[in-house]
Structures are given as structure tokens and as C-alpha cells.
Amino acid sequence: MIKTVNDLTDFDPIFIRYDIKIAPKKRAASDVSTDPALQAIAKGVVEGDEDMVAEASKAAIASKGPQTVIDTLILGMAEVSKLWDDGVYYLPQVILSSDALMVGLNMAEEALGSAVVKKGxxxxxxxxxxxxxxxxxxxxxxxxxxxxxxxxxxxxxxxxxxxxxxxxxxxxxxxxxxxxxxxxxxxxxxxxxxxxxxxxxxxxxxxxxxxxxxxxxxxxxxxxxxxxxxxxxxxxxxxxxxxxxxxxxxxxxx
Ligand code: B12
The missing domain is CATH 3.40.50.280 (Cobalamin-binding domain)
Known part of the structure; x- marks a missing residue:
């Protein structure tokens, strides 16, 4: 029997083929922190998941401070770099990851605040x-x-x-x-x-x-x-x- 689009129940292979959805990783990223709250931030960056980064960053900014969140975002991006270098990630995944990082960075920057008098x-x-x-x-x-x-x-x-x-x-x-x-x-x-x-x-x-x-x-x-x-x-x-x-x-x- 010839298949039509109506017969499809699982669209994932198509979405993945066209990079609309990220494929399950061929190699998992390493954990960057033993602290689950920080690991969630790094995981969100690696998976390019803006919501995960936002939620985890909000909690971690309150409990650990914005600088720790920024350090963790960078560690997450380092894992993305490794996945790219190993040929696991391609441009679309890296773009999603960098967008997700920016969500956390903007939140951390807002929390850091800034002095009114400019030093230079x-x-x-x-x-x-x-x-x-x-x-x-x-x-x-x-x-x-x-x-x-x-x-x-x-x-x-x-x-x-x-x-x-x-x-x-x-x-x-x-x-x-x-x-x-x-x-x-x-x-x-x-x-x-x-x-x-x-x-x-x-x-x-x-x-x-x-x-x-x-x-x-x-x-x-x-x-x-x-x-x-x-x-x-x-x-x-x-x-x-x-x-x-x-x-x-x-x-x-x-
Ligand atoms: C993310 C990424 C992208 C993203 C960029 C998103 C973005 N908004 O930045 C996207 C997907 C768009 C991209 C595109 C491309 N990329 Co790219 N990309 C990367 C990747 C995976 C990670 C880079 C990164 O963000 N690192 C994390 C950040 C935090 O590091 P960083 O910027 O160096 O910053 C650190 C320090 O340098 C320092 N720092 C930086 N600036 C400053 C400033 C001050 C004042 C201070 C104090 C410190 C400081 O602080 C940070 C650490 O604390 C690297 C792979 C890798 N191994 O690095 C490739 C990589 C850089 N890309 C590469 C290439 C070739 C490209 C493309 C040409 C691919 C293509 N075929 O189209 C295009 C480039 C187009 C262009 N004209 O620029 C190559 C470059 C090769 C080379 N040596 O020339 C790399 C190395 C991948 C590879 N191994 O081939 N890429």
C-alpha cells in the first residue's frame, strides 16, 4: 500500500532530518556540575532549550548569584563546542544553544545591576x-x-x-x-x-x-x-x- 502523509504517526524522523527538532545525541554531553540546579542550566544550553535555561537560571540566580550562573552558561557552551568539534552538532543546534545561553545571560546581567556613576x-x-x-x-x-x-x-x-x-x-x-x-x-x-x-x-x-x-x-x-x-x-x-x-x-x- 502506498503511504501518504495521513498515514504518518511519527513525524520525528522528518523533523530531525530537516533540523526542526534536535536528534537524540549520538554522544551525551558531560555533566559540568554535580549541583543539579547548575547542571540544569548547562543542560538547557546543550539542548538549546530556552525555557529550561530560563527556569533553571531564575532559581540559581536567587540561590547562588548571577556570577555563578554566567560561569555555568559558559561551561554549557564549552560542551556545545565539544559536540560541534566531534561532528555531533551542526549549525542549527549550535544556534539554538547560543540563543538559549543568551536568555540566561540577559537574566543574570539584569540581576547583576550596574552602578549609576560610570567609571570609564x-x-x-x-x-x-x-x-x-x-x-x-x-x-x-x-x-x-x-x-x-x-x-x-x-x-x-x-x-x-x-x-x-x-x-x-x-x-x-x-x-x-x-x-x-x-x-x-x-x-x-x-x-x-x-x-x-x-x-x-x-x-x-x-x-x-x-x-x-x-x-x-x-x-x-x-x-x-x-x-x-x-x-x-x-x-x-x-x-x-x-x-x-x-x-x-x-x-x-x-
Ligand atoms: C557557537 C559557534 C558558532 C555559532 C555562533 C553564535 C554566536 N552568536 O556567537 C554559529 C552557529 C552562528 C557559528 C557560525 C560559524 N562558525 Co562557528 N563555532 C561556534 C563554536 C561551536 C563555539 C564558539 C563559542 O561560542 N565558544 C564559547 C565562547 C564563550 O568562547 P569565546 O567567544 O572564545 O569567549 C571566551 C574567551 O575568548 C573570552 N573572551 C571573548 N571575548 C572577550 C572579550 C573580552 C573583553 C574579554 C576580557 C574576554 C573575552 O571569554 C570567553 C571565556 O570566558 C566554535 C567551536 C569551538 N570549538 O570554539 C565554532 C567555530 C568558532 N566556528 C567556526 C566556523 C568555521 C564557523 C562558520 C564559518 C561555519 C559555516 N560554515 O558557516 C560560521 C561563521 C560565520 C562568520 N562569518 O562568523 C570555526 C572557526 C575555525 C577557525 N579557526 O577559523 C570553529 C572553531 C569550529 C571549527 N572547529 O571549525 N559558529
Whole structure:
């Protein structure tokens, strides 16, 4: 007998085939926490489940505080990265996961609040050609919550736009994030642009593709490993610390 759509009772194989529904994982993600409340946040990120992340984050913000929630969201995304690297996840799953992470991050950022008096101004961006903005968003949330004005230029930002924003806003610090080897070279052009404009401020560069050795090979570059370093780095720059001194403080390669 010929089957028609009316004979179908199980649509899952079709939804999964077209990535409308996520397939059961070929390899389960590792647990990132022994605490069930935190594990639920990471699980929600891994499964791209915004509701799960929202519910778990709400409870954990109240019981453990927003910073712990942010740390757990990043750990969840690290599991997503492993699933991607192993070929278990494809773009649709990763997009769902990053959207779910943003739900938790926005809730945590709101809970962190921010000081009314601004301690300084930080211009942040993802490199020209690069749309990977998760780490930048986490760092921006932390820097903002610590009382700095953040001019977030978003993703795929041309070098001239970054330099102009730094000039127009009298920035104390420029930060850049790149996750692709093809995009990270934009940072040293940003640094050169600042020099041409006579703007003598540090450029903190970070992201999966970026190495400390590379960042410290051009003037103004200071390498960051973790988003949570952002507020202290912003404080250093706002207090007038030179990029040379910041590099000596934060980086091993001189
Ligand atoms: C999520 C993801 C995506 C998402 C991005 C969603 C988003 N809104 O960001 C989507 C699905 C859209 C995507 C698309 C693509 N991706 Co992608 N993606 C990833 C993945 C799985 C995880 C990256 C991530 O978010 N990590 C977690 C965050 C938290 O890390 P992070 O940004 O580095 O931030 C940390 C630090 O760097 C630091 N930090 C970052 N910024 C800042 C700023 C400051 C001030 C401070 C202090 C610290 C700091 O703090 C964080 C830790 O605390 C990686 C795989 C991997 N192994 O990394 C691939 C990966 C980055 N993607 C890759 C590729 C190739 C692509 C695509 C070209 C795929 C395609 N064929 O279309 C496109 C890119 C399009 C473009 N033009 O950019 C490659 C890049 C390869 C390379 N080396 O060049 C990777 C490495 C995968 C791979 N192994 O091939 N991707």
C-alpha cells in the first residue's frame, strides 16, 4: 500500500532530518556540575532549550548569584563546542544553544545591576567578518555590571567603525573578539588606526582563534583569556595604565 502523509504517526524522523527538532545525541554531553540546579542550566544550553535555561537560571540566580550562573552558561557552551568539534552538532543546534545561553545571560546581567556613576568607557566589538559574539556578550555584561559604560558595536565590525567609536566616545579601552583565524588579523589594523588618530589606549583581544603570542606581537595588544578578566582590565585602562603595563600585568609573552 502506498503511504501518504495521513498515514504518518511519527513525524520525528522528518523533523530531525530537516533540523526542526534536535536528534537524540549520538554522544551525551558531560555533566559540568554535580549541583543539579547548575547542571540544569548547562543542560538547557546543550539542548538549546530556552525555557529550561530560563527556569533553571531564575532559581540559581536567587540561590547562588548571577556570577555563578554566567560561569555555568559558559561551561554549557564549552560542551556545545565539544559536540560541534566531534561532528555531533551542526549549525542549527549550535544556534539554538547560543540563543538559549543568551536568555540566561540577559537574566543574570539584569540581576547583576550596574552602578549609576560610570567609571570609564569601553568600546567592544567582534572582528570584521566574524559573527561569533557569545564571549564578547559575556564580557560586556560583566564590564557593564561593574559600572563601566560599554559601547557594544556588535559583530562583523569594520576596523574604521571601531576607531571612530573610540574617538567619538573618548574610550579608555577597545576590546575585540575573534573566533576565526581568517578574522583575527583585523585587530592589529584597529590598533594601527588608533595610533594614526593619536589615541593612546590598549586593545584587549580575545576569542578562540586568538593567541597571546599573536596579540603581543603588535603595539597596544593585550591578550585576555576569560570574560571575567574584563572588569579589572577596564579598571586598569580607565585608571590610565599604559598598554605596556597592562600587558606586563596580564600576559606572559613580552
Ligand atoms: C557557537 C559557534 C558558532 C555559532 C555562533 C553564535 C554566536 N552568536 O556567537 C554559529 C552557529 C552562528 C557559528 C557560525 C560559524 N562558525 Co562557528 N563555532 C561556534 C563554536 C561551536 C563555539 C564558539 C563559542 O561560542 N565558544 C564559547 C565562547 C564563550 O568562547 P569565546 O567567544 O572564545 O569567549 C571566551 C574567551 O575568548 C573570552 N573572551 C571573548 N571575548 C572577550 C572579550 C573580552 C573583553 C574579554 C576580557 C574576554 C573575552 O571569554 C570567553 C571565556 O570566558 C566554535 C567551536 C569551538 N570549538 O570554539 C565554532 C567555530 C568558532 N566556528 C567556526 C566556523 C568555521 C564557523 C562558520 C564559518 C561555519 C559555516 N560554515 O558557516 C560560521 C561563521 C560565520 C562568520 N562569518 O562568523 C570555526 C572557526 C575555525 C577557525 N579557526 O577559523 C570553529 C572553531 C569550529 C571549527 N572547529 O571549525 N559558529
Amino acid at each position: 568607557t569601553v568600546v567592544m566589538h567582534c572582528a570584521h567578518g566574524d559573527i561569533h559574539d557569545i564571549g564578547k556578550n559575556v564580557a560586556a555584561a560583566l564590564i557593564r555590571a561593574n559600572g563601566y559604560k560599554v559601547i557594544d558595536l556588535g559583530s562583523d565590525v569594520p576596523e574604521e567603525t571601531v576607531v571612530k567609536a573610540a574617538k567619538d566616545n573618548k574610550a579608555d579601552l577597545v576590546t575585540g573578539t575573534a573566533l576565526m583565524t581568517t578574522t583575527m588579523s583585523a585587530f592589529h589594523r584597529v590598533a594601527e588606526g588608533l595610533t594614526k588618530e593619536g589615541i593612546n589606549i590598549p586593545v584587549v583581544a580575545s576569542g578562540g582563534a586568538v593567541s597571546e603570542e599573536w596579540v603581543t606581537s603588535w603595539d597596544r595588544g593585550v591578550y585576555a583569556t576569560f570574560a571575567k578578566q574584563g572588569p579589572e582590565m577596564a579598571g586598569d585602562a580607565a585608571s590610565g595604565m599604559s598598554w605596556e603595563d597592562m600587558r606586563a600585568k596580564w600576559n606572559l609573552v613580552l
